[in-house]
Structure formats: C-alpha cells, structure tokens
Amino acid sequence: VSAGCGLLGKAQQPRHYYVLAVDPLDKRESANLRGLVRIANMDTASAYDKFQIVIRESPYQLQYSDLNVWAVKPGRMVSDVIGEALRDASTFDAITRELGEKRPDYTMSGNLEALEIYQSGDQWFVHLSMSLSFRSFTDGELLWAFDFDQRKAVPTGNFATSVRGLSELMSVAIQQSVDSLGQALRTGDRSSIGHATMRRERRDVDIAEDVNRPPEPPPSAPVILPEKKPLRPQ
Numbered sequence: 001v002s003a004g005c006g007l008l009g010k011a012q013q014p015r016h017y018y019v020l021a022v023d024p025l026d027k028r029e030s031a032n033l034r035g036l037v038r039i040a041n042m043d044t045a046s047a048y049d050k051f052q053i054v055i056r057e058s059p060y061q062l063q064y065s066d067l068n069v070w071a072v073k074p075g076r077m078v079s080d081v082i083g084e085a086l087r088d089a090s091t092f093d094a095i096t097r098e099l100g101e102k103r104p105d106y107t108m109s110g111n112l113e114a115l116e117i118y119q120s121g122d123q124w125f126v127h128l129s130m131s132l133s134f135r136s137f138t139d140g141e142l143l144w145a146f147d148f149d150q151r152k153a154v155p156t157g158n159f160a161t162s163v164r165g166l167s168e169l170m171s172v173a174i175q176q177s178v179d180s181l182g183q184a185l186r187t188g189d190r191s192s193i194g195h196a197t198m199r200r201e202r203r204d205v206d207i208a209e210d211v212n213r214p215p216e217p218p219p220s221a222p223v224i225l226p227e228k229k230p231l232r233p234q
Contacts, residue, residue, distance in 0.1 A: 013067055014067075015066070015067050015068075015069060016067060016068050016069070016159065016160075017069055017070070017071040018053070018068065018069070018070055018071065018159065018160070018163040019070065019071045019072060019077060019163075020077060020078065020081050020163065020166060020167045020170050021081075021167050022081055022085050022167055022170050022171040022174060023168075023171040023175075024085075024088060024089065025085055025086070025088070025089035025091070025174065025175055025178055026089075026175060033091070033092045033093065033106070033185055034092075034093050035092070035093055035094070035104075035105030035106060036092075036093065036094045036095075036096060036102065036103075036104040036105050036106075037086075037092045037094065037095055037096070037104060037105065037106045037107070037108060038095075038096050038097070038098075038099065038104035038106070038107050038108070038137070039079055039082055039083035039086070039095060039096070039097055039108050039109075040079065040107055040108065040109040040110075041075050041076050041079045042074075042075040042076075042078050042079050042109070042110045042111060042112040042130070043075065043109070043110070043111045043112070044073075044074055044075035044111075044112040045111075045112065045113050045114070047062065048074050048112060048113075048114060048115050048116065049073065049074065049075060050064060050073070050074075051069045051070050051073060052064035052065055052066060052068075052069050052070075053065045053068045053069060053070065053116075053117065053159065053162075053163075054115070054116040054117065055116070055117045055118075055119055056116050056117070056118050056119065056127070057119050057120075062116070065159070068159040074112055074115050075112055078112055078115070078130070078170070079097070079110075080097070081170060081174075082108070082132075082174055083095055083097050085174050086174075086178070089178070091178055091182075092106075103137060104137045105136070105137055105138075106134060106135065106136060106137055106143070107134075107135050107136075107137050108132060108133070108134050108135075109132070109133055109135070110130055110131050110132040110133060111130060111131045112129075112130045113129040113130055113131070113149075114127050114128065114129035114130075114149075115127075115128055115129075115130075115166065117154075117159075117162050118151065119156075122156055123153065123156060124153070124154050124155065124156045124157070124158075124162060125151045125152060125153050125154065126151065126152050126154050126162050126165040126166045126169060127150075127151045128148065128149070128150060128151075128166055128169040128170060128173060129148065129149040130147075130148055130149075130173065131145070131146065131147045131148070132145070132146045132147075132148075132177055133145045133146075134181060143184070143185075144180070144181050144184045144185075146176070146177045146180055146181070148172075148173040148176065148177070150169055150172070150173075151169075152165050152168065152169055
C-alpha cells in the first residue's frame with residue numbers, strides 16, 4: 001500500500017459513510033391505530049437510488065460524491081427511519097418492515113423524489129422531497145396521502161452538517177405526517193386525503209424565479225426556504 005501511495009504521489013482519501021437519524025416523535029398526536037402496519041420500501045427516483053450523495057448544481061446537472069456516501073441505499077434507509085420512528089412512538093399497535101406469515105392490516109408506502117445537497121454559487125442547501133400513502137392491505141383502498149418538499153440552508157462544503165440538515169427535514173416530515181394521519185383516522189374524514197399535503201406543486205425549471213433574493217442568514221441560523229420562492233441555481 002505504501003509503495004502504491006508513493007507511486008501515486010499522495011495517500012488515498014478515506015470514504016465517509018452517513019445515515020439519517022431523526023428526533024423522537026411527539027406522542028401527543030399518535031394515531032393509535034390497531035392492527036399490524038407494514039412499512040414498505042420507498043420507491044426512489046432513479047437519480048437518487050445510489051449510495052453516492054447527490055450534489056445538484058442546476059435542474060439539469062448533478063454530481064455524485066464518491067467519497068461521501070450513504071451506508072444504506074436511500075429508499076431502504078428512509079423506510080427504516082420511518083418505521084423505527086413510528087415504532088418508538090407507539091403510533092400503531094405493531095410495525096413490520098417485511099411480509100411474514102401474518103399478513104398486515106395496512107401498508108404505508110411512498111416515493112422518495114429527492115434527497116440531495118443543492119449547490120448555488122457558494123451556498124449549500126439540503127432538499128428532501130417525498131410522498132407517503134396509507135392503504136388497506138386487503139383491498140388496496142387509499143386511506144390517507146401526504147406530500148413533503150422542503151429545503152434548508154446548511155454550511156457550505158460540510159457533508160456531515162448537510163446530512164444532519166437532511167435528518168432535521170426528515171424529522172419534520174415524519175412528525176407532520178403522523179399528525180396528519182392521526183387527525184384523518186380520528187375524524188374518519190377522507191377529504192383529508194386531498195388536504196394533507198405539505199408540498200406545493202413545482203417544477204425544477206421554475207427554480208429560476210428568484211433573482212433578487214436578499215442574502216440568506218449565516219449557517220449558524222439555518223432556515224427553511226419558502227417553497228414558492230426556490231433558489232435560482234448558478
């Protein structure tokens with residue numbers, strides 16, 4: 001190894017592995033649903049279904065970091081995090097991740113649409129976009145749906161704090177989804193399916209709206225950006 005390093009002129013850089021970690025849920029809004037709920041693996045957009053962390057530079061250009069990677073593929077990692085959070089909060093009677101001999105009463109599934117660092121000039125933001133659905137296992141009837149799409153400023157060039165920022169967004173998403181699901185199940189109001197979304201419809205090409213945004217707060221005081229005024233990439 002030392003000879004190889006000498007020939008190359010420098011030592012090989014170490015690879016860093018990351019996982020998401022979320023805050024405990026507030027149990028006040030626990031859904032308290034009876035029955036067995038299976039948390040299925042998230043369907044993941046192809047661009048994010050990789051171990052490498054995604055750094056997006058524009059709606060049309062992204063990079064993959066070979067030195068900063070997820071320890072688990074994003075779709076499974078996010079599903080594991082959601083399942084563990086719901087289990088720890090006793091949101092349901094029972095949680096399972098796999099199909100076993102006992103069939104579940106309900107299935108929670110979803111789509112992971114973005115899990116990335118967004119780079120604009122010398123500023124970094126983390127971006128999480130996902131949707132969840134809750135269905136009866138026997139007939140597939142949709143009982144509840146939820147969408148989340150938010151960004152947050154993070155210190156530039158620091159992957160560890162970027163993953164922490166993504167974890168904070170994931171904590172917000174899970175808490176909001178549990179609050180929404182709990183309300184829908186308590187009231188039995190199916191109209192909440194259409195109103196449980198926390199995401200505004202947008203296209204990546206619409207990111208170009210915000211030319212004259214005032215300077216962002218320093219990294220010590222990150223904020224969640226308003227969805228209707230997304231950042232213009234450079």
